Amino acid sequence: MAGNPSEREKEAREREARYSNGHLFTSLTVSSTTLCSSCNRSITAKEALSCPACNVTIHNRCRDSLASCAKMKQRVRTVLLPLITCLSERPSSAIYPSDSLRQSLLGSRRVRSGLSLAKSVSTNNIAGMSEDSVGLRRILSQSTESLNFRSRTLSLESLTDDGEWWWSPLLEELQEEGSCVQADSWSLVVEPNFLQTLHKDLIKKQDVIYELIQTEFHHVRTLRIMEGVYRRGMLEEVMMEAAVVHTIFPCLDPLLEWHSNFLSELLNRRREGLVEGSANNFTVRSIGDLLLRQFSGQCADDMKKLYSEFCSRHPKAVKLYKEVLTRDRKLQPFIRRACRGPLLRRHGVQECILLVTQRITKYPVIIQRILDNTKGSEEEAQALRQALLLLKELISSVDQEVLELDRTRRLQEIQARLDPRAQADVRGGGVFRGGELLRRRLLYEGALLWKVQGSRMKDVQVLLMSDILVFLQEKDQKFTFASLDKSPVVSLNNLIVRDIANQERGMYLISASTPPEMYELHASSKDGRRTWMSRIQQTALSCPSRDEFPLIETEDKALLRRLKADIQQKDREVLELLQERVTLFSDLVEATGGGGGDEEGGVELTSSSSSSSCRNLFRADTPHAPQAEPLLTSSITEGESSSSSSSS
Numbered sequence: 001m002a003g004n005p006s007e008r009e010k011e012a013r014e015r016e017a018r019y020s021n022g023h024l025f026t027s028l029t030v031s032s033t034t035l036c037s038s039c040n041r042s043i044t045a046k047e048a049l050s051c052p053a054c055n056v057t058i059h060n061r062c063r064d065s066l067a068s069c070a071k072m073k074q075r076v077r078t079v080l081l082p083l084i085t086c087l088s089e090r091p092s093s094a095i096y097p098s099d100s101l102r103q104s105l106l107g108s109r110r111v112r113s114g115l116s117l118a119k120s121v122s123t124n125n126i127a128g129m130s131e132d133s134v135g136l137r138r139i140l141s142q143s144t145e146s147l148n149f150r151s152r153t154l155s156l157e158s159l160t161d162d163g164e165w166w167w168s169p170l171l172e173e174l175q176e177e178g179s180c181v182q183a184d185s186w187s188l189v190v191e192p193n194f195l196q197t198l199h200k201d202l203i204k205k206q207d208v209i210y211e212l213i214q215t216e217f218h219h220v221r222t223l224r225i226m227e228g229v230y231r232r233g234m235l236e237e238v239m240m241e242a243a244v245v246h247t248i249f250p251c252l253d254p255l256l257e258w259h260s261n262f263l264s265e266l267l268n269r270r271r272e273g274l275v276e277g278s279a280n281n282f283t284v285r286s287i288g289d290l291l292l293r294q295f296s297g298q299c300a301d302d303m304k305k306l307y308s309e310f311c312s313r314h315p316k317a318v319k320l321y322k323e324v325l326t327r328d329r330k331l332q333p334f335i336r337r338a339c340r341g342p343l344l345r346r347h348g349v350q351e352c353i354l355l356v357t358q359r360i361t362k363y364p365v366i367i368q369r370i371l372d373n374t375k376g377s378e379e380e381a382q383a384l385r386q387a388l389l390l391l392k393e394l395i396s397s398v399d400q401e402v403l404e405l406d407r408t409r410r411l412q413e414i415q416a417r418l419d420p421r422a423q424a425d426v427r428g429g430g431v432f433r434g435g436e437l438l439r440r441r442l443l444y445e446g447a448l449l450w451k452v453q454g455s456r457m458k459d460v461q462v463l464l465m466s467d468i469l470v471f472l473q474e475k476d477q478k479f480t481f482a483s484l485d486k487s488p489v490v491s492l493n494n495l496i497v498r499d500i501a502n503q504e505r506g507m508y509l510i511s512a513s514t515p516p517e518m519y520e521l522h523a524s525s526k527d528g529r530r531t532w533m534s535r536i537q538q539t540a541l542s543c544p545s546r547d548e549f550p551l552i553e554t555e556d557k558a559l560l561r562r563l564k565a566d567i568q569q570k571d572r573e574v575l576e577l578l579q580e581r582v583t584l585f586s587d588l589v590e591a592t593g594g595g596g597g598d599e600e601g602g603v604e605l606t607s608s609s610s611s612s613s614c615r616n617l618f619r620a621d622t623p624h625a626p627q628a629e630p631l632l633t634s635s636i637t638e639g640e641s642s643s644s645s646s647s648s
Contacts, residue, residue: 023051023069038062038336054340067336167229171343174221180270181217186210194281202283205373209284212366213266219359220263223256226352229338238330248321248349250313251306255356258302265290288374288383291367295391307360307398312405314357321349360398363391404441411442414463414472417479424481424488427513430552432481432489440465444535446528451506451520452484462521464535467492467543468551469509486517491551492543497533505529509536 027049034043037056050057054069183189186206195203231249234240269290275281293299325331339345347355371384418434426432444464449457450471460482463470469490471482482488494512504526509519523529 023056023063023066024053025049025051025063036062037339038066039332056340165337167233167338170224170228171341174224174343178217178221180267181210181214190281191278194275194278198283201373201375205370206283208366208369208373209287212287212370213263213270215362215366216259216263216266219355220256220259222347222352222355223252223259225344225347226349226356227252227256229344230349230352233334233338234331238328238334240324240328240331244320244324247313248317248324248353250317251309254302255306255310258299258306262294265294286377286380287370288380288387291387292383292390295363295387295394300390300394303360304394304397304401308401308405311357311360311398312402312409314353316409317353318350321353360395364388364395367391407442410445411437411463414442414445414479417477418472419478419480422480426487426489426551427491427511427517432552436552437463437465437470440467443539444532446532447524448532449522450482450484451522457522458482458484462532464539466539467549469495469536486519489551490517490519491546492536492540493546495536495540497536497540499529499533507533 034048034057036043036058038058039062043057043059048057049060049063051069056066058066186209187195187203189210198206226249231245231252234245234248235242269284269287270282273282273284295303325335335349339348367384367388371381371388374381374384415434415437418437420434422434424432442463442465446462448460448462450460451457459473461472461474461479463472469492471484471488471490472479473482490509490511491513496508496510496512498508498510500506500508500520503522505524505528506520506522507529509521511517511519521532523532
């Protein structure tokens with residue numbers, strides 16, 4: 001019998017531990033990929049707690065740092081607000097039976113400055129409260145501590161905070177706009193009587209087209225969440241640097257514009273296909289022309305540019321976000337608040353970035369299914385085939401550009417880790433330094449074993465460049481040129497590659513220097529050797545001659561190359577600025593009704609009724625405006641006469 005009180009106390013402590021900030025926590029078995037709603041770190045099965053009221057999952061140690069349960073607060077309001085209203089309308093004499101008691105309770109500010117409703121009103125007396133409602137009573141106690149009778153002001157902030165934030169209107173707008181694509185399939189949207197009048201192939205096609213519209217809306221919703229919740233919150237609430245936010249969300253605005261326009265076109269086709277007198281019955285008879293237009297021409301160029309940039313920056317964006325989330329104390333609570341709702345819980349920052357990266361790969365599958373279910377219209381089928389072919393080429397181009405950007409970034413990382421004093425002697429004289437790497441393109445890299453004198457094997461990191469092979473060694477997280485018995489820089493000009501008999505992982509590289517040198521290398525597997533041999537041989541076939549591309553660049557040529565690169569970069573920047581300027585003038589023409597006559601700085605804006613070309617936006621109409629055509633014509637004439645005279 002003596003053990004019963006201790007057991008009851010232990011049960012009471014355990015029951016109390018399960019209630020924290022209004023949450024009703026229970027133990028839960030989770031997967032290794034589940035993240036804590038409080039600290040955003042992975043959870044093990046032994047320490048997982050879950051609140052069934054608000055569906056949060058956290059570490060056991062993060063229990064006290066979690067904000068109050070929003071669902072429980074909604075239940076509290078129905079109980080506590082009538083009490084607060086009653087208390088606010090009653091005089092203090094109704095609460096304190098006598099002046100002496102009121103004076104003794106309120107007392108001086110020094111003694112009773114912290115007196116609150118929680119200290120004078122027992123929550124056990126509230127109707128409807130049971131003895132087991134420990135978590136609810138704790139909410140009432142915590143919520144009423146801020147209601148000080150001294151000032152007689154009853155703050156309802158902690159009671160009415162049910163998860164409404166500045167991004168709530170955006171989520172409500174997205175939910176309202178998504179009402180037309182809530183159903184799982186088109187067959188569940190239209191009326192059964194209308195469905196029975198259609199052929200089976202047409203029904204399948206409409207289901208796939210509806211899936212295209214639905215997934216495109218979900219993609220636009222993801223982009224709008226990234227733009228309207230996370231990016232805005234990081235800039236305005238967390239006050240992060242704009243450059244950091246832009247790195248986490250690269251080219252977000254043009255991506256949102258591109259997909260919003262595409263979604264608008266799809267929804268227009270849906271509206272055009274509505275049956276007269278019905279709001280739900282619709283069929284999209286033709287969509288091939290729309291897809292062909294969307295994945296060709298300027299739209300395709302824009303899509304290629306945007307996804308090449310976004311996908312290539314994906315790893316860096318996720319890495320930077322994790323680093324900032326770890327060290328920024330303002331960002332952590334913002335992300336926790338934002339991810340409480342069911343929609344944003346499924347659309348965290350990392351999830352959104354991944355979804356955007358994957359979107360371009362989803363289109364070919366959907367278009368192929370639309371094509372498979374297109375019967376009886378050869379024109380529509382032909383348009384779908386062309387759109388599918390163009391889309392696959394576009395995805396291939398994006399993959400290639402992403403690969404090139406990744407290789408360039410990797411080469412820059414290697415060069416940054418290269419010891420500044422590192423250099424290597426090359427055959428024919430000259431010293432090869434780290435700066436020479438950036439002149440070239442990195443095509444392939446990997447670890448190999450280099451067999452040197454005495455049958456020793458040395459681990460080397462091999463870089464296959466556009467015209468050379470480079471052997472590096474790593475020490476103390478720094479790269480140096482491999483200092484072994486041969487030069488660590490091998491030219492690919494006339495390089496011979498041979499496998500080693502009876503060694504499935506070995507190969508010989510025989511250089512064309514005088515005298516020739518032979519390198520014995522070993523891969524980790526037979527397939528690895530085959531890959532290396534194939535890539536080296538293919539690169540050697542397209543290797544430029546030394547007259548076109550010298551092995552080592554002189555200082556004068558290096559300076560000239562850098563200047564040319566800077567000029568090309570400035571040209572690209574000027575081109576982008578001019579394109580933005582043309583866009584602004586186009587918007588100005590539309591805003592002014594398309595009429596000419598507005599002048600600014602000697603430039604008159606004109607617009608023909610058809611607005612056939614951006615070149616017609618500008619017309620010099622002042623005597624002081626430069627006459628470009630005569631100047632260019634005279635310059636060309638002068639250049640031709642000069643060249644002819646010099647040749648004679």
